[in-house]
Amino acid sequence: MGASNAGGLRSMYSDRVFLSHITSDPNLGQDKPVFFSLYANISNIKPDQTMWYRACTTCNKKVTESLGSGYWCEGCQKNYEQCSLRYIMVIKVSDPTGEAWLSLFNDQAERIVGCSADELDRIRKAGGR
Numbered sequence: 040m041g042a043s044n045a046g047g048l049r050s051m052y053s054d055r056v057f058l059s060h061i062t063s064d065p066n067l068g069q070d071k072p073v074f075f076s077l078y079a080n081i082s083n084i085k086p087d088q089t090m091w092y093r094a095c096t097t098c099n100k101k102v103t104e105s106l107g108s109g110y111w112c113e114g115c116q117k118n119y120e121q122c123s124l125r126y127i128m129v130i131k132v133s134d135p136t137g138e139a140w141l142s143l144f145n146d147q148a149e150r151i152v153g154c155s156a157d158e159l160d161r162i163r164k165a166g167g168r
């Protein structure tokens with residue numbers, strides 16, 4: 040966003056592609072990561088998966104429940120009292136050229152859902168489901 044080059048300010052949409060650009064080229068991203076923007080509709084959020092993981096509040100890596108109490112972070116090599124939930128969400132998107140499944144990580148999912156994973160988990164528990 041807001042990137043500039045010798046020719047002046049670039050449009051923030053200059054790397055926007057259609058889904059077919061990605062789905063029609065199986066070699067895309069094989070050698071090195073590639074980045075682009077999409078403009079697509081979300082047609083489905085995969086319901087039969089865990090939509091978040093327990094994350095370390097310091098490094099955001101996945102933590103495991105400790106035998107005693109709290110959560111163990113392999114990344115920090117430390118036990119913490121608290122952990123936070125971070126989204127990892129699988130969604131289906133479509134545009135005029137086709138559809139594709141995408142993985143969303145915490146920051147993007149938060150913007151789409153409208154609240155944090157911790158909040159959504161609280162709402163779900165309060166609803167008794």
Ligand SMILES: [Zn+2]
Binds near residue numbers: 095096099
């Ligand atoms: Zn950590």
